[in-house]
Amino acid sequence: MLTEREIHRYSRQIAFIGEEGQERLKAAHVVLAGAGGLGCPAATYLAVAGVGRLTIIDSDKVEMTNLNRQILHWEQDIGRNKTVSAREKLGAMNPDLFIEDVCEVITGQNASALIGRAALIIDALDNFPARYALNLAALEHGIPCIHGAVSGYDGHITTVIPGETACLQCIFPDPPGGSEFPIIGTTAGIIGLMQAHEAIKFLTGGGTLLKNRLLIWDGRDSSVTFLDLERDPVCRACGECTQGAGSERGEP
Amino acid sequence: MKITVRAFARFREVVGDVTALDLPEGSGLPALLAALASRSDESRDLLVDEQGTIREHIIFMVNRKRVSRSALDSIILAEGDEVAIYPPVAGG
Numbered sequence: 001m002l003t004e005r006e007i008h009r010y011s012r013q014i015a016f017i018g019e020e021g022q023e024r025l026k027a028a029h030v031v032l033a034g035a036g037g038l039g040c041p042a043a044t045y046l047a048v049a050g051v052g053r054l055t056i057i058d059s060d061k062v063e064m065t066n067l068n069r070q071i072l073h074w075e076q077d078i079g080r081n082k083t084v085s086a087r088e089k090l091g092a093m094n095p096d097l098f099i100e101d102v103c104e105v106i107t108g109q110n111a112s113a114l115i116g117r118a119a120l121i122i123d124a125l126d127n128f129p130a131r132y133a134l135n136l137a138a139l140e141h142g143i144p145c146i147h148g149a150v151s152g153y154d155g156h157i158t159t160v161i162p163g164e165t166a167c168l169q170c171i172f173p174d175p176p177g178g179s180e181f182p183i184i185g186t187t188a189g190i191i192g193l194m195q196a197h198e199a200i201k202f203l204t205g206g207g208t209l210l211k212n213r214l215l216i217w218d219g220r221d222s223s224v225t226f227l228d229l230e231r232d233p234v235c236r237a238c239g240e241c242t243q244g245a246g247s248e249r250g251e252p
Numbered sequence: 253m254k255i256t257v258r259a260f261a262r263f264r265e266v267v268g269d270v271t272a273l274d275l276p277e278g279s280g281l282p283a284l285l286a287a288l289a290s291r292s293d294e295s296r297d298l299l300v301d302e303q304g305t306i307r308e309h310i311i312f313m314v315n316r317k318r319v320s321r322s323a324l325d326s327i328i329l330a331e332g333d334e335v336a337i338y339p340p341v342a343g344g
């Protein structure tokens with residue numbers, strides 16, 4: 001049940017998604033994997049939308065070079081854990097939420113335990129080994145995962161529903177290389193916000209999800225293209241006869 | 253025969269948005285990629301590694317259908333086909 005305060009706070013969106021939609025957001029547990037360029041905008045909008053429980057996973061500390069895009073982290077946070085910095089800001093924005101911070105690297109060993117029984121996962125990570133580990137754990141638990149990635153002016157996003165859509169490994173069987181990528185803050189902001197947007201639709205049952213569709217954002221001319229996707233029957237992560245066989249690929 | 257190439261992300265920067273290529277009848281996807289790679293050092297660098305193998309992470313679609321790595325060499329193109337090339341991004 002929503003409190004009077006909540007009905008007032010969210011009145012502008014309740015007018016759109018109804019009290020039932022707001023209650024769904026309140027009841028939801030969303031895991032945010034990554035509190036960086038994608039995770040900051042995604043977490044911000046999920047928090048102010050009233051998603052009741054957020055788990056933020058990131059092992060990094062805030063660095064000066066993060067500040068062009070990681071908007072939850074400020075000058076005063078340099079050297080602090082990103083998860084703590086993010087939890088404090090989000091808690092101040094919306095004190096009604098339950099926010100957990102987990103300062104760990106996501107690996108094949110811990111991914112399953114970290115995501116637990118969440119309703120939804122936001123893949124806002126910055127590298128494919130961790131993304132693959134998260135994908136496998138999400139498949140194992142049957143938890144939908146909204147994947148986003150960015151570099152420079154480019155970004156993409158898709159929603160993975162276990163057993164229904166192509167999984168991350170179906171779409172990207174081989175990891176794109178590169179560790180330090182150039183990035184314009186707004187590219188991460190746009191894709192991170194699209195991830196939050198997709199999450200809100202998923203949780204409230206509104207709109208149409210990016211299922212089996214890869215949305216490709218090109219910031220050069222602000223154009224959007226869709227690639228149609230399908231499951232790979234011999235996918236190392238979700239293929240019928242290879243279930244679980246891809247776990248070794250989750251190692252960093 | 254005319255083949256349309258739709259390039260995305262970094263690859264679009266290098267070869268342009270939509271490129272029309274004229275290839276001999278019966279050419280396969282590898283011939284198209286070789287033609288694209290020969291356009292510039294940057295183009296070659298994005299498509300193939302030091303050994304000359306097509307980079308594994310690149311996504312190829314022919315007429316909006318995904319081409320798997322194992323099928324890449326056996327795809328024969330036809331007049332009017334559209335090939336989309338997306339080198340995915342990974343950062344966050």
Ligand SMILES: [Zn+2]
Nearest residue numbers: 167170235238
């Ligand atoms: Zn798969």
